[in-house]
Amino acid sequence: MSRAASVSSVRKYPQVDESPSDLDRVVAALEEDIVLGRLHPRERLIEEELCERFGVTRHILRLVFAELSRMGIVERIPNRGALVRAFSSRDVEQLYGLREMLETSAAAQIAFPVGDADLEELRQIQVHHDDAVARDDLVLLFRSNQRFHSKLFALCGNEFLAEAIETYAQRAHGIRFHVLIGPEQRRRARDEHHLMIDAIVRQDRAALIELCRNHLPASKTAYLRTFGTLID
Structure with a gap:
């Protein structure tokens, strides 16, 4: 078995100029529905309705469910x-405790100074995130936020750690974006991204680690406030 098959558990989506397969297209659409609160915890995914909505067979839809389950x-x-x-509530606390350990560990391992090309890529991703905040484009906000954190933590130089961060960030999709429903929270996340870039430029590791730590709890708190009485 190849390393990619045995280690990587993070699904890679097609580039913007590629035509996604039916599987990728439906996975991405349902992922966005869950992340953006269009589908709620414990809501049933009805095969007949989804087959009609996306124009796919039950076979494809069951592959979609398998991927979303993974x-x-x-x-x-x-x-x-x-x-x-x-x-x-216990799941949320444990998942976010793990994410904090992984993400602060990655921030601690980023080698300074970060190269100009990597910094420019991070800045350009953040331009898209800024645009999403300004236009209240929640899908672009979600995807640009994903790309920002993926690039940020890839800078740690440990691809296994970066993969673990993406895996558990994926698992938290249904939790972490509830906080971004409000414009004030979206602006706060945007501003924290800029502070992270600034900390990297200044080579201030302590500030970067603290920013990564403090970036996490708001979404956890928002999810528990919204769904806590329903899920325990």
């Missing part, structure tokens, strides 16, 4: 079908 944002229950995964 990502940790959908669960398949015998005799009930596929449901949006609900996280208990």
Whole structure:
């Protein structure tokens, strides 16, 4: 088995100028529905409705459910079908505790000074994130935020750590973006991204680590405030 097959658990989506397969297209659309709160915890994914919506077969849809289940944002229950995964308060605390450990560890391992090409790429990704905040484009906000953090933590130079961060960030999709429903929270996340870039430029490791740590709790708190009484 190749290393890619045995180690990597992060799905790579087609580039913007590529035509996605039916599988990629439906996975991405349902992922966005869950992240942006169009589908709620424990909501059932009805095969007939989704086949009609996306124009795909049940076979493709079941592959979609398998992929979303692997990502940790959908669960398949015998005799009930596929449901949006609900996280208990304990699950949320443990998942975010793990994410904090991984992400602050990556921030601590970024080699300074970061090269000009990497810095420019990070800045350009943030331009798209800024634009999404300004236009209230939640899909672009989600995808540009993904790209920002993927690039940021890839700078640690440890691809296994970077893969682990992406894997558990994926698992938190249904949790972490509830905080971005409000414009004030979106602006705060945008400003924190700029502060992270500034800390990298200044080679201020302590500030970068603290920014990464403090970037996480708001989404956890928002999810528990919204769904805590329903999921425990």
